[in-house]
Amino acid sequence: MRRLLKISKKGVAVLFAITCLYSCTSPEERIKKNEVAVSTKAHTVVIQQMKFAPAELIVNEGDTVTWINRDIVDHNVTEEANKEWSSSNLRQGKTWSMVVKKAATYFCTIHPVMKGKLIVKQ
Amino acid sequence: MKKIKDFMGIVVAFSIITIVTITPVYAQQKSKLTDPEIASAAVVANQNDIDFAKIARQKSKNEEVLKFAETMAKDHKAVIDQAVALVTKLKVTPKDNTLSRKLTADAANTKKMLLSKSAKSFDKAYIDNEVGYHKAVIATVETVLIPQSTNEELKGLLQNVVPALKAHLEHAEMVQKMFASK
Ligand SMILES: [Cu+2]
Numbered sequence: 001m002r003r004l005l006k007i008s009k010k011g012v013a014v015l016f017a018i019t020c021l022y023s024c025t026s027p028e029e030r031i032k033k034n035e036v037a038v039s040t041k042a043h044t045v046v047i048q049q050m051k052f053a054p055a056e057l058i059v060n061e062g063d064t065v066t067w068i069n070r071d072i073v074d075h076n077v078t079e080e081a082n083k084e085w086s087s088s089n090l091r092q093g094k095t096w097s098m099v100v101k102k103a104a105t106y107f108c109t110i111h112p113v114m115k116g117k118l119i120v121k122q
Numbered sequence: 123m124k125k126i127k128d129f130m131g132i133v134v135a136f137s138i139i140t141i142v143t144i145t146p147v148y149a150q151q152k153s154k155l156t157d158p159e160i161a162s163a164a165v166v167a168n169q170n171d172i173d174f175a176k177i178a179r180q181k182s183k184n185e186e187v188l189k190f191a192e193t194m195a196k197d198h199k200a201v202i203d204q205a206v207a208l209v210t211k212l213k214v215t216p217k218d219n220t221l222s223r224k225l226t227a228d229a230a231n232t233k234k235m236l237l238s239k240s241a242k243s244f245d246k247a248y249i250d251n252e253v254g255y256h257k258a259v260i261a262t263v264e265t266v267l268i269p270q271s272t273n274e275e276l277k278g279l280l281q282n283v284v285p286a287l288k289a290h291l292e293h294a295e296m297v298q299k300m301f302a303s304k
Contacts, residue, residue: 071286072201073196
């Protein structure tokens, strides 16, 4: 009985410690951390009305960017300077993803007036 | 004699009344297109540019011109496919009209002009026409077809086509500049 009391006292102490740990990080801070964790991993660029939106995207190296074609005509996503990488032509509703290794400007070879930019945070 | 004068006066007055009351009705009927007529004009406008692109494929050896023509054939075909899918869904049959007939007649003249060009002068003639044609089609879609369409889906499709037409115009002007600098 005395031992049980001891354990439960210990339990309360642990519980208290956990509660403290949790509440010691302010809610704002937790939200901030969470946001950063999500946004640095996956990004979406919507292709609509003959534009990449957003046309300029800031990412961390290693992030994944997904392009989705919401337009009525086909488009593609192609690195502009040396065609280092390219999606095949994307039909309406199709997506293409890539892990960003370095900054790049890209365009659509079907519609060379459509341009976009990937900026990598230093 | 006076009787004749009076009679003439009545005839003239009656004619004026007739003209005044009938003209607005006629003008309205003439300018307002129905949805089946708008669908027909839209399909013809897109088909014309596919036809111009076909001539470019036969006659041009310039890489930029050929790439542009390929985009025109591909995009305008996609627009026609969507228009056909929509009219099928709405159970509407596109109807020939003054505007679609004019677009066809003008395109026949353009095709004749393009086919008559020498290999040397074809590229510039084709691109110049593409710039003018896209400007004209954008104006027609924005000021006639969109405002006059009553079905919301038809209106929506036409509105979605405008950015593509504008990108085509920009692309054509880009190629046109290459010829100007040469
Ligand atoms: Cu494109």
